[in-house]
Amino acid sequence: MSKLTSGGKSGIIAGVLYGAIMGVNYHFILVYHKSVIMQIITNSLTPNSTFTADQLYNATLYGIIIVFIILGLIVGAILGLIFGAVYDRIPGKKATMRGLVFGLIIWVILDVLLNFRDLVYGVLYLIQSLGIGLVASLVYGYVMGLIFERYMKREEPIEDPFADIMG
Numbered sequence: 277m278s279k280l281t282s283g284g285k286s287g288i289i290a291g292v293l294y295g296a297i298m299g300v301n302y303h304f305i306l307v308y309h310k311s312v313i314m315q316i317i318t319n320s321l322t323p324n325s326t327f328t329a330d331q332l333y334n335a336t337l338y339g340i341i342i343v344f345i346i347l348g349l350i351v352g353a354i355l356g357l358i359f360g361a362v363y364d365r366i367p368g369k370k371a372t373m374r375g376l377v378f379g380l381i382i383w384v385i386l387d388v389l390l391n392f393r394d395l396v397y398g399v400l401y402l403i404q405s406l407g408i409g410l411v412a413s414l415v416y417g418y419v420m421g422l423i424f425e426r427y428m429k430r431e432e433p434i435e436d437p438f439a440d441i442m443g
Contacts, residue, residue: 291352
């Protein structure tokens with residue numbers, strides 16, 4: 277199995293786990309910050325809107341876990357392919373360490389750099405979001421590295437016991 281294939285497969289599995297972690301945690305963040313989020317939803321609704329703020333909040337609250345798992349699967353596969361492509365250039369001796377480094381890089385790009393738009397929800401929300409993202413990204417990287425290593429071990433060539441005899 278090539279490194280790209282191993283990366284893609286391990287990225288899918290780790291991505292689903294990442295999505296589950298993020299989805300469950302964001303569910304609780306939405307519950308904790310309900311008043312702020314409800315105010316933002318209410319302010320963004322037009323007077324002739326089809327849905328109420330409560331309906332939109334509840335749909336988000338109950339759909340967020342499923343959405344994160346699906347996104348984790350898709351993004352996990354893409355990032356897994358990238359991991360497989362750059363595997364030899366990532367620092368570390370073991371795949372799990374390389375996965376952790378990759379997870380940290382992904383956290384900086386996807387969470388730290390792109391999450392500052394979330395300041396509209398408040399600093400506490402941003403800090404919670406960054407903390408959850410760090411944990412989920414490190415879990416993603418470690419699990420992906422662990423699975424990647426197992427896929428790659430399956431592909432190690434088996435030595436031919438008759439190679440010396442047959443010449």
